[in-house]
Amino acid sequence: MTMPTRRMDTLGRRLRAGVAIAAGCLLGAAHAAKWRGGDEAGPDYVPAPRSALVGRQDLPFRLAQEQRGESTVTILAWQAAGGQAVPLSVMALSRSRNGTRLSVQRLALPDLAKKEGGDLDVATLEYLYTLVLRQDPEAQYCLADVGQGCDADPYPYSHAGMLLQLARARQHAVDSAGRPGASVPWQLMSLAPTEMPDTDPDEVGIRISGEQGPMAGLTIFFNQAPHASCAAQSTADGLATCHLVDQHGDDDAHGHSKAPVLALFPGDIRADRVLLPTTLVLNAKP
Amino acid sequence: MHQNRPRFTRIVAAVLALSTTHLAMAQTQSDLHRDAATRNVGNDAFMMKYARAFYCNLPDNNNAIVIAARATNSVRIPLTQIFDNVWYVGSRYVGQYMIKTDTGIVQVDAGNNAAEMQNYNYPALQSLGVSASYPLKAVLLTHGHGDHDGGAMYLRDNFNPQFFLGSGDLGSGKPYSPTPIDSTDLSMRQLSIGGMPITVLPTPGHTPGSTSAVLTVKDGGKDVKVLINGGQSMTSSIPQVAQYLDSIERTYAMAKATHVDGVMTPHVYWDGSQIMLDDVNARGRTSPSQFIYGHETVLRQLAVARECSAAWLTKLDATAVLPVWRVNTIAFLGGNPTPNKVAAKLQNGWGALASQKVSFSVPETGASCTATTNADGVASCDIHPLRPHKDKVTASFAGATSAGFVDLPAETTALACSNGNCKTN
Numbered sequence: 254m255t256m257p258t259r260r261m262d263t264l265g266r267r268l269r270a271g272v273a274i275a276a277g278c279l280l281g282a283a284h285a286a287k288w289r290g291g292d293e294a295g296p297d298y299v300p301a302p303r304s305a306l307v308g309r310q311d312l313p314f315r316l317a318q319e320q321r322g323e324s325t326v327t328i329l330a331w332q333a334a335g336g337q338a339v340p341l342s343v344m345a346l347s348r349s350r351n352g353t354r355l356s357v358q359r360l361a362l363p364d365l366a367k368k369e370g371g372d373l374d375v376a377t378l379e380y381l382y383t384l385v386l387r388q389d390p391e392a393q394y395c396l397a398d399v400g401q402g403c404d405a406d407p408y409p410y411s412h413a414g415m416l417l418q419l420a421r422a423r424q425h426a427v428d429s430a431g432r433p434g435a436s437v438p439w440q441l442m443s444l445a446p447t448e449m450p451d452t453d454p455d456e457v458g459i460r461i462s463g464e465q466g467p468m469a470g471l472t473i474f475f476n477q478a479p480h481a482s483c484a485a486q487s488t489a490d491g492l493a494t495c496h497l498v499d500q501h502g503d504d505d506a507h508g509h510s511k512a513p514v515l516a517l518f519p520g521d522i523r524a525d526r527v528l529l530p531t532t533l534v535l536n537a538k539p
Numbered sequence: 540m541h542q543n544r545p546r547f548t549r550i551v552a553a554v555l556a557l558s559t560t561h562l563a564m565a566q567t568q569s570d571l572h573r574d575a576a577t578r579n580v581g582n583d584a585f586m587m588k589y590a591r592a593f594y595c596n597l598p599d600n601n602n603a604i605v606i607a608a609r610a611t612n613s614v615r616i617p618l619t620q621i622f623d624n625v626w627y628v629g630s631r632y633v634g635q636y637m638i639k640t641d642t643g644i645v646q647v648d649a650g651n652n653a654a655e656m657q658n659y660n661y662p663a664l665q666s667l668g669v670s671a672s673y674p675l676k677a678v679l680l681t682h683g684h685g686d687h688d689g690g691a692m693y694l695r696d697n698f699n700p701q702f703f704l705g706s707g708d709l710g711s712g713k714p715y716s717p718t719p720i721d722s723t724d725l726s727m728r729q730l731s732i733g734g735m736p737i738t739v740l741p742t743p744g745h746t747p748g749s750t751s752a753v754l755t756v757k758d759g760g761k762d763v764k765v766l767i768n769g770g771q772s773m774t775s776s777i778p779q780v781a782q783y784l785d786s787i788e789r790t791y792a793m794a795k796a797t798h799v800d801g802v803m804t805p806h807v808y809w810d811g812s813q814i815m816l817d818d819v820n821a822r823g824r825t826s827p828s829q830f831i832y833g834h835e836t837v838l839r840q841l842a843v844a845r846e847c848s849a850a851w852l853t854k855l856d857a858t859a860v861l862p863v864w865r866v867n868t869i870a871f872l873g874g875n876p877t878p879n880k881v882a883a884k885l886q887n888g889w890g891a892l893a894s895q896k897v898s899f900s901v902p903e904t905g906a907s908c909t910a911t912t913n914a915d916g917v918a919s920c921d922i923h924p925l926r927p928h929k930d931k932v933t934a935s936f937a938g939a940t941s942a943g944f945v946d947l948p949a950e951t952t953a954l955a956c957s958n959g960n961c962k963t964n
Contacts, residue, residue: 303860303942305568383858387777474855476775479684479746484775500602501609501684501745501772515776520857530857 298338304383305522309376339363341377353392356403371430378423390515390532444533458494459516467491478512572850578888579866589811590840598850608808618663621830623757628663631813633686643676645733650690675700677733682749682770683708691715708748722748744783745770753797758828765801771809784848791841801831842866867949874959876932882919883934891916901930927957
């Protein structure tokens with residue numbers, strides 16, 4: 254039935270750049286180790302899309318994506334002008350009946366990059382935070398430092414937990430760089446579930462806190478598959494609640510969804526401080 | 540009083556400058572892209588009222604218009620012929636397209652439910668001549684939501700067409716046993732759907748299995764290419780919206796590559812198609828059809844959609860920094876092309892585009908020249924030979940990319956003038 258497939262190379266090239274930041278770009282830890290020394294054939298790198306979270310915007314990051322068996326690998330690399338791309342970190346995504354798993358394998362910094370001092374390490378973690386934020390909030394995560402691997406089963410971190418690990422690793426890198434004040438301070442944010450009335454399953458809420466306690470005036474987005482959502486501003490006690498609305502449903506789809514509700518704080522990035530974006534998965538009410 | 544005036548003016552100027560600076564600083568990435576969506580609309584009031592408003596409903600915090608549109612799901616539009624061989628059947632909210640081919644009918648989408656198929660689609664198919672020898676051959680489902688495949692089982696039981704659905708929406712299986720279109724293969728390819736060659740492009744984002752398509756229909760006896768959007772409206776999930784954005788960008792590339800001139804949107808409220816349907820029913824089908832928007836307008840609408848998607852993604856993800864897509868237009872200056880010189884102006888919703896290369900060519904003779912736009916966006920050069928009233932000159936801008944912008948390509952063609960006497964095609 255299917256006629257010979259006609260593909261457009263140009264679309265393919267555009268696509269490779271686009272999918273690097275899209276969901277489903279990751280793989281299993283077993284493949285991560287292979288990238289320690291890079292691929293001899295050389296993956297097809299494209300300039301990494303900008304992230305407002307990265308302090309050193311001048312550092313030449315590149316991304317490549319490849320399919321390895323059932324897994325999808327995204328490689329974050331550093332590439333000096335005229336030089337070859339050197340992998341800094343490998344993210345691997347795999348899906349199974351047990352769910353989606355994502356590993357992030359950190360690699361040793363290349364000798365060529367040492368002139369950047371600790372900045373490259375800091376920026377790499379900042380970029381990793383961005384990449385992980387864009388992944389599936391319901392996935393299980395693992396972070397492996399240089400020389401370590403992701404052998405844990407199940408992967409130990411939730412999406413928010415993984416982001417927290419990256420933020421801590423970034424703070425460690427900032428401290429190690431020994432240049433106090435050179436990096437914008439990151440404030441960890443956390444979302445916590447809160448008691449909601451059982452009478453309305455579409456009424457959702459969370460409590461948002463910073464390092465000093467509840468945070469007011471921040472926007473939280475809630476999403477429930479297939480397409481219900483709402484947004485709320487946090488009150489003085491950090492409480493953000495709203496009523497899920499089916500954005501685009503059909504007449505037969507007004508039943509209560511059993512899908513989990515995903516809460517998202519998109520972050521607030523300013524020149525002098527960063528409130529880190531984070532997520533929380535809330536199980537659907539019975 | 541007069542003596543104080545200069546001082547007052549300076550104070551006002553300082554306040555204005557501070558305000559402007561503050562506004563500039565306050566403009567978020569999301570605001571930047573919403574503004575770009577508006578600028579890219581140009582002077583198209585219809586696009587502003589429909590496509591711009593609906594694609595941007597979430598970043599505009601204006602979801603109420605979508606909720607209101609959904610309330611029209613039970614308000615029917617009569618079976619309406621929109622091309623020589625295409626009919627719309629459906630409500631003011633969502634509908635299906637029936638395409639007559641030599642050997643049977645191909646339908647796009649399958650309605651909300653069985654009752655709708657029985658009450659409206661069955662009679663419509665009969666009126667279009669469906670029979671054992673002229674069957675409903677295939678149904679292309681843009682995605683697997685209930686307002687697009689809710690009547691599929693009825694169609695299967697009564698007509699047994701072959702269904703096509705993006706594999707990403709199969710979930711734990713669909714009872715009407717569709718033929719999957721591989722949603723993980725994001726390349727554009729041609730499929731035979733009910734014997735009709737249709738170019739499909741998986742466009743995940745609205746759902747994982749959303750599929751867009753380009754097909755050739757007949758309008759006034761001529762072949763025209765039309766785009767079918769795989770699924771509108773976004774969620775509030777970063778990965779899904781990132782996919783949606785990527786899908787819109789690829790749809791733009793497909794529409795450009797295949798030279799699409801028209802759009803058939805299942806959700807007819809989204810881009811104002813319902814108004815076109817009203818117009819067809821009020822005064823008949825025009826020539827070209829009301830559903831032929833023109834290639835530039837289709838691309839402009841997709842560029843607007845891209846900016847709306849970027850506006851929503853950057854609202855959900857404060858780390859995202861995305862370049863702004865700008866729709867450019869190029870136009871020959873009055874009196875040009877002249878016999879020995881051509882001049883054209885390149886501009887967009889932000890103003891004139893300077894320092895960009897514009898190529899002029901006469902495909903018939905091979906004559907060409909290239910010039911760079913000045914501060915007013917004007918490029919001019921000599922071209923030989925150039926035969927007045929005979930040669931068609933094409934001015935084209937190939938597009939450009941910088942850190943903050945993606946300037947989209949632009950092209951125009953005109954008949955060479957003579958002494959200010961111009962005829963444009």
